[in-house]
Amino acid sequence: MNTAEILSAFPRLKALVVGDICLDRWCTYDPAASEPSRETGIPRLGVVSTEVTAGAGGTVANNLAALGAGHVEVIGVRGDDGFGYELDQALATRGIATDRLVKVSGWQTFTYTKLLNGRTGREDQPRVDFISTRPLHADVEQAVIENILLAVPTFDVIVIADQAETSAGGLVTPAVRESLSRLAEKYPQKIFLADSRKRAHLFRKLVLKPNRAEAEAACQSLFGEMDFPALRRHLEAKILIVTDGPAGALVIQDGEETWVETRAVGNPIDICGAGDSFAAACALTLAATGDPLAAAGMGNVAASVTIMKRGTGTASAQEIIAAEQNLPA
Numbered sequence: 001m002n003t004a005e006i007l008s009a010f011p012r013l014k015a016l017v018v019g020d021i022c023l024d025r026w027c028t029y030d031p032a033a034s035e036p037s038r039e040t041g042i043p044r045l046g047v048v049s050t051e052v053t054a055g056a057g058g059t060v061a062n063n064l065a066a067l068g069a070g071h072v073e074v075i076g077v078r079g080d081d082g083f084g085y086e087l088d089q090a091l092a093t094r095g096i097a098t099d100r101l102v103k104v105s106g107w108q109t110f111t112y113t114k115l116l117n118g119r120t121g122r123e124d125q126p127r128v129d130f131i132s133t134r135p136l137h138a139d140v141e142q143a144v145i146e147n148i149l150l151a152v153p154t155f156d157v158i159v160i161a162d163q164a165e166t167s168a169g170g171l172v173t174p175a176v177r178e179s180l181s182r183l184a185e186k187y188p189q190k191i192f193l194a195d196s197r198k199r200a201h202l203f204r205k206l207v208l209k210p211n212r213a214e215a216e217a218a219c220q221s222l223f224g225e226m227d228f229p230a231l232r233r234h235l236e237a238k239i240l241i242v243t244d245g246p247a248g249a250l251v252i253q254d255g256e257e258t259w260v261e262t263r264a265v266g267n268p269i270d271i272c273g274a275g276d277s278f279a280a281a282c283a284l285t286l287a288a289t290g291d292p293l294a295a296a297g298m299g300n301v302a303a304s305v306t307i308m309k310r311g312t313g314t315a316s317a318q319e320i321i322a323a324e325q326n327l328p329a
Contacts, residue, residue, distance in 0.1 A: 001289055003324050006298065007068065007317040009288035014071040015064040016151055017057045018180070019161030020171050021076030021101065022110040023087040024055035024312060030118045045115060045125065054090045055112055057161030059273050059312045063280035063302065065094045066314035069157070073097040075147050076171050077140060083109035083130065100147040104140055108132065110164070132169035144171060145179050152183050155190065157283045160206070162196035172196070181205045193283040195275065201235070207286065208237040209279055212244045228252055239292045243278055249296040260293055262300035263326065265307060273312030274303040281315065
């Protein structure tokens with residue numbers, strides 16, 4: 001299948017994102033309006049505009065929708081708060097279903113607040129992140145698992161976005177991971193792809209997509225040395241795809257390792273979200289073709305598009321085709 005044929009298959013696919021569905025708030029401040037507080041003398045930033053987008057697993061969902069997946073849905077947890085409302089709206093704007101987001105009273109929605117200088121357009125202040133370090137309540141965890149069990153049979157692609165970097169507070173708990181592993185065994189024809197910042201070494205029986213630093217950390221945790229084929233075997237991963245920025249991606253299958261190179265991109269604007277766009281394009285291509293090398297190649301092209309956009313951008317099917325036409329012969 002050529003690129004156009006692969007992309008034309010995406011509208012027939014249903015994609016589900018399970019994990020940390022977060023909110024990105026892009027707050028532009030005016031330096032001229034950022035004088036100290038009159039009451040306390042503490043410096044303040046005068047925010048003059050705010051844009052919100054879905055982040056983390058929400059960025060994966062945004063990319064799945066932009067690539068033309070026929071139906072995109074998310075399973076996660078959000079607070080019964082203003083940020084949760086903004087997250088629902090940001091996802092709905094992209095046509096992403098939120099019916100299976102579990103709304104939890106007293107829980108704050110996982111939110112990244114990014115402060116952009118209105119004069120330069122650059123993010124030049126410390127971020128303000130709203131996180132949770134408390135474990136999910138057992139009732140909430142069970143509701144998430146029940147949503148997963150009900151949803152998975154109707155989807156072709158399931159992407160697991162394990163974004164949280166704290167030991168507790170993220171959606172992908174041990175019980176959630178175990179449920180996903182069992183479902184991957186039960187439905188071998190479906191694509192289960194996991195992307196985890198801190199816990200790649202805990203996912204089993206799935207397609208695993210860490211970046212090089214995450215894969216090396218997983219190897220160190222398990223073996224005390226670098227051995228990516230051993231990592232795949234230990235985790236019983238169907239495929240291990242290790243992304244490595246401008247070097248491309250290493251695809252490790254049973255008895256085979258292949259580098260899939262990416263096109264050179266000069267002066268990328270923002271590499272945030274490149275892994276999410278790779279994951280989305282890779283998972284859909286695996287479902288459409290069953291070819292891990294084609295999937296890694298499509299992921300590379302999608303990432304090369306998004307790194308030329310500010311913020312956590314997306315890559316559309318049209319942009320994929322345009323970018324591939326610029327690949328060296």
